[in-house]
Amino acid sequence: MFAYYLRLALQSFRRNPGLTALMVMAIALGISVCMVTLTSYRAAARIPLPHKNEMLYAPNVDSWDPAQAYDKDNATYAPDLQTYRDARGLYASTIPDRKIIMYKAGGVLSGGNNMAPEYVAARMTTGDFFPMFETPFLYGGGWNAKADEGPEPVIVLSKETNEKAFGGANSVGKTVTWHDREFRVVGVLNDWEPAPKFYDVSNGSFDDPEKVYVPVTWGQIMELGSDGNTNCWKTEDINSYQDFLNSECIWWESWVELRTPAKVAAYRKFLDDYVIEQKSKGRFQRPLNNHLYTIEGWMQRNNVVGTDNKAMLIMAFAFLAVCLVNTVGLLLAKFLNAAPVAGVRRALGASRRDIFWQHLTESGVIAVAGGIIGGVLGIGGVWALRAWYGRFVQDLERALPVDYSTLGIAVAISLAAGIIAGLYPAWRIGRAAPASYLKVQ
């Protein structure tokens, strides 16, 4: 019967091509606008490493100014970065299965076969970074705790950097010069572009990953400050790098891996104990305000999705609603216009269900057509925005990916929407008493 309904639907479209086109375009444009906003929303709302969401945590302690909260609009938030001392203090805990402290630095990289010296961003981090964030390796691997302690002069290159320095060859064991110091390559990452860059949202959720990875202790030996955000609140005499390390300025990030609820509880207690101990030393004069964020919670805390993104998504769906109401109205008009024909069908033995499904098929076909056209328009829209904004927004490829799975969502939304739009008109026409239309003609 479905094939028959489908044929009747096509016949009906041929009768009112303008009206049909209007309905299809209404759905298509509604869907395409939704798709564009949904694409950027989904890119930002995506949770990297979802299988580790209940395992990886960002500890957050409130070392900020006793006189005012770190974020005036969200007074319950602790600072999103940590002081050097607190990062080291938290790192001392033996509760986590794995732990990372890190910051972003920069310096000139040279060496390799024939690489022109280049200023590159480096992630100063600890060896657990690689297994915790499951970074893919092309060659070699990360470094161990012993290399962290030494620290050993080891370095991990991104795939791109390895291509520049060594033409893409296996460079494990070779040396490069970074910041006037020689480092031995122990690993080369494969393509890895975490988006959003959840572990450093403070410096940009869609920023490029760093080009090289270096044991964090080298940063203190080489006296490297942060290439990212550094925020200070306290009046302190800072006349040396050591003064800076001892200051209340925040620039470090911490992550821990806690595999059991018991460890999570223990680590929470550790955070509280740590802060209480610091309070006894005259630091941490704000109320106890510790947080332990999952990746998802951390991204929400840092508003990675962005208010504009959310507001526009809502606007887009409101627009889709207008398009759908429009379509319901036009379908209703169209179906009621053709009510006498439905009346004849009823007289010839069609049940209410037959009439209902026949008309629902018609609106379903419109919805599918609208969804496909809308999907294509939506992808076109994403391309157009990328072409336009890509000229001055560097991170757009990650913030606005061409995401073909959104196409499936668009068609699904459209089909659901079209069926909802068709339900009332189809029901109305199905309910109509057959006799009332027969004499009217």
Add this chain to the structure above:
Amino acid sequence: MGLRPILSSLMRNGAGALLVAIQIALTLAIVVNAVFVTSERITKMGRPSGIDDQNMFALPVTGFEKNFDFFAMVRADMAMLRDMPGVVDAMPSNHIPLSGGGSSTQFYSLPDKKGEKSPVAYYVTDEHAVNTLGVKLADGKNFGATDVEYRPKDVQGFPGTAVVTRAFAEVMFPKDKDNLVGKTMYDDQSKPIVIAGIIEQMHGAWVGWDKLDRVMLSPVVGPGPGIRYIVRTEPGKLDAVMAEVEAALRKRDPNRVVGKLRTVKNYKQSSYASDSLTAVTLSVVTGLVLVFSALGIFGLATFNVNTRTRQIGTRRAVGARRRDIVSYFMAENWLITTLGVVVGCGLALAVGFWLSNQFALPRLNLYFLVGGVAGLWALGQLAAWQPALRAAKVSPAMATRSV
């Protein structure tokens, strides 16, 4: 003709009319808020930055050789750049205005962290900054070449003289707005800084910051090894000069890293990209939603006319003039639109309130609501005009014809 018969006819055949009313209500809610937010963003993007942002570019330079002389590099590069044809002036700087990256610090109008206080974005540079940025010095004078400190080590605090924007100085010294030059302000270590000159207006680093126009230029260069150069060109020569500068810098000293050259215009667009994206998306939505509302109204009016040809013919047969038929349909449409607009007003206010609450957007300006209501009324009448005219062309003979 009164509205009562129209109303009762609407009540009996309500679903279609109700749908159009809902559509108009949603449209009003969307359009009013979208236009409001868009206009906010356009105003924000259109603010003058105070600097000659269309004719400037910037680049980072970093030395890496051991024993490399940072100050010699900066001086030689600056001398070369300022001498190149097409270049108006050039300056060294810690950051690039409008780029989204910068530094800020806090100042007080009295020692010991007392008196007025304000954060300020600062640029450490040399005496060419005012001319390179193209800012207007409203009062006082620029700092001189001898004021510039070339600091080999990272030292806290700024030199004792600075050029600041009027917006910043007025916040610091609200009682002496006419006499800001020569005032002394203090950092958190109570180190004094005398205001040498006042910049009429200039934007700093972060376009989303509400204190964007509080800026200080301080005469410091160093300690390196990295620095940024900002170059201003003569109008229309930006692209040509950029290419020449890149080649000249590499040629002058290949033993340092010359980073990517980017125009300040490009930085500015990048900083405003999310505002621009929001404005563009909302404008497209606004345009489309208006078109579809008009088509919806048009569609329903056409349907109404088509299904009522006999009735219209009868009206004509009993003496209705064409004018009466037109006004019947226009009035019917006006009633539906009005219903939609009334509901839509409430909806628009609710959406506006919710948006401003939830997303910290500014509260909806009511003028936009008034404009939206008037606009939708006009749109509704416009969309119903053609179907109403068609209705008026129905022949009185339709009354007796069985279709």
Add this chain to the structure above:
Amino acid sequence: MLSMKNVSKVFRTDLIETHALRDFSLEVKAGEFLAVTGPSGSGKTTFLNIAGLLEPYETGSYKLDDVEVTDLSDDARSALRNQKIGFIFQSFNLMPDLNVYDNVDVPLRYRRMKSAERDKRITNALEIVGLAARMKHVPAQLSGGQQQRVAIARAIAGDPKLVLADEPTGNLDSLMARQVMDLLERINEMGTTIIMVTHDPELARRAHRNVQVVDGQISDFKPYEAHLAAPGATPVATGRVATPAGA
């Protein structure tokens, strides 16, 4: 075939009640050709709609082919209508978008027949009405008489026991009207019961039996019955078969 007892139907609006049928009782035997006459507004169309299961009624009982239909669900009525009843309307009521073949196909579709079976029946029905050659035409390309013959083909394609015709010749000129009547008589001769509503005495006279509806009831005055013999006999035996026009 059809048995109505004390059927009443009232149309209500806010202001008035109209008794379309009151205590209406009628028996129609299988194979009969019954003409229902009456003035405009007498209730004869209401009777036809109820007989065709298109409208509910307030009181009374109605048996169609020994099935009591009063309390049947809408679906069951639709199925019954589809299998046992064929409709012929004054204004033909063909689907304007569908060609002749697809129009005749409509009731068979709702019977969920296999395609081969449908094809056989459609071809057969169109041959009976003499329009097999016009299968691919759409209604607008046919004359009024041809359209009504398509409607007749549609009515009989499902092999119904009862054909209900509502002023089947009302929109046709007299030549075409005669062709349609000939066709109905032929169908009746093949065993199908026919109930025809008309206000044309000429046509009514060609039926086996006449009833007149006045004010929603069968009137006692039966002007033509005197001329008629017992049911089953053919008083005016024309014996003519419709000729395929323009075939």
